[in-house]
Amino acid sequence: MDNKPYAPAPEENSSAAQSIPTWRKVLKTGFTVLLYLAVGIGVFWLAYQFSDAMDIVERCIAVVSATIIGVMVSMMLLSPIISWVATLLGHLLNQLFKMPLQDIVSAVFGLIVGLIIASLLNSVVGKLPVIGPYFTMLSLLVFAYMGLVLGYRKRSEFIALFNWRPVRARAGHTAPLPDVKLLDTSVIIDGRIADICRSGFLEGQLAVPVFVLNELRHIADLSDVLKRNRGRRGLDILNRMQKELPGGVMTIETDYPDMLEVDNKLLRLAQDMKATVITNDYNLGKVAQVQGVRILNVNELAGALRAVWLPGETVNVDIVQAGKEPNQGLAFLDDGTMIVVENGRSYIGQQVAAEVSSVLQTSAGRMIFAKLADKPF
Template identity: 50%
Template sequence: MINKIIKALMALVGITIGVALYFYFVKIFPGLWHLPVAYKALGSIFSGLITGLVFYLISPWLLKEGKNMASWVDKELSKVPPIEILIGSIGLALGLFIAYLISQLLIQIPVPIVGTTISIVVYIFMGYIGVHLAIKNREELFNFNLISKLSTQKEKTIKKTSMSSPKILDTSVIIDGRIADICKTGFIEGKLVIPNFVLEELRHIADSADDLKRVRGRRGLDILNKIQKELDIEVEIYEKDFEDISEVDSKLLKLAQLLEGKVVTNDYNLNKVAQFHGVDVLNINELANAIKPVVIPGEEMVVQIIKDGKESGQGIAYLDDGTMIVVDGGRKYIGDTIDVLVTSVLQTAAGRMIFAKPKLATEKSI
């Protein structure tokens, strides 16, 4: 609709120009001036229709070039701080005003065209000088030092935010809940993206007939509300769905590739599949394991044996952070708190496992 209106306006402009040109030529050539009024009217109509048709036909090209020019100007101006545009505009206005005063004298030159030509050069020169001097001396002339610093700081903040890739949350990490505490500490940079298909999965879990699933789903929704309302971090709900893909994990990977973002998860299998597809993953479990205290072979620990292990004679204990300790020969100490010596540590993406032996048994063997 807009394009049709623009074409019609261009045609009207062409008709106006055609009629104006016809009467201009009529005045120049005396022979045309003495023609009958009917011929003059027909000539003006014919001239207007010709130029109107030309303008109508070239209007798509003019519209396209106008859009390209507007985009180029917008792109170039976006690179310049707003305060410099303001100062430059003031300098340009002052320069053109001075050029106007000078041109009033130059137009009086009796030689044809010379005065007008020199006036145009003066306008261009004074406009450039006005913009250049205003921007160069902006702090001294306008005392915008503080504003300039704030503008620079804002640009740095915007640049830093734009450099941070979006973090896409999967269902497991939302239900887990630790992502809210991590965001609160400020270790997550950039915006959080919550796909609509993940929200749908959470709603489905929250409406499940299974009590455990229902509690987990509602916990996930509460965590999202906490992140969105209480934390100072940008959250975006991604509405688009990938209907040709059925699995949620595959949709997450597709979305991460589309947004050039990172998937935040604690799903071990999703982590492996993402690595295969070349998608960056932030695994909450890996982060938790990385910040656990370092345990080395030979270190002494005090643990409580809770249950027996899979192998014969093994006992199982746990640290406060949930790390499992397999105590060889600890089955007979179930329910007791004993000293153990660490023999080895197994580190995987799924977690950390510590192997140990009772200290008493080790001392007896020595």
């Protein structure tokens, strides 16, 4: 986890695409050299052992010829195997590079525990005369595999066992992070979170998971103009928050490859880190409540911060358009609340003083009904 600027997706994708063939090429070359070297040494040793009856010259010729022929034959026969093994190793390394460090540590820890258990069993059962050697190899393979799989599958419990908390380096030392707030895609694109953070009302460390960042970059690359602009707006907001906020925005590299939905990954990460999710998504908030994840909804915050107007109070408004009913005029407050002004149609384009008659709260928002005030505000 670190603080870093958000580079455009094409550059990242191109570098990632170039790294995979490079690693496979290096692995293929190294594996080929080692395999041919082993074949050459083996053929040389066999030819040397079976040429004892020859004199020194014939023996040298036979050994060199056998070595060259053996290497050439192995090159023809083993090339498909070498390519397959190099491709497999390159794929495995590529997957390891994508895995977070804590996942790798958990898997390796499980592997070590499995090998220790197998060694303890082998110290007793391995001494049996017939099945001992076979049991040794079988137990090592079985317990190593079980430890590796269990260590990876139970990585969340393993991390919680050691009371892991994300840390960040500051001035040459590490310190525990404050309460972490995870941002989802909707709240980043909305943009109001940047103003809330600048005002100082939100405490804790803001963080964006890598899978949310990838989804944002994917939206910014879509062919649909509206969606592409929304994605780019989100990236611009993240960059601005990274530069303007004192703590910046932390990137969390943890991912969950076994999950497909970004929302499910976000809630799982919030559970693992005991973090709070900031969102605009109403449905995500309901699912989070079921799973016991704390949610901060910016829309609910905006509704709570709207000014309260009581019947009889007067407000200055600009009539902008006609209402549905005769002689009605419509105006809007700064927070978006619509005011229906009786007999206000003739004042379209003008500012008037309106006296609040009643307030109607609906699922879509709040609506204020008013009439022209006898006295100016």
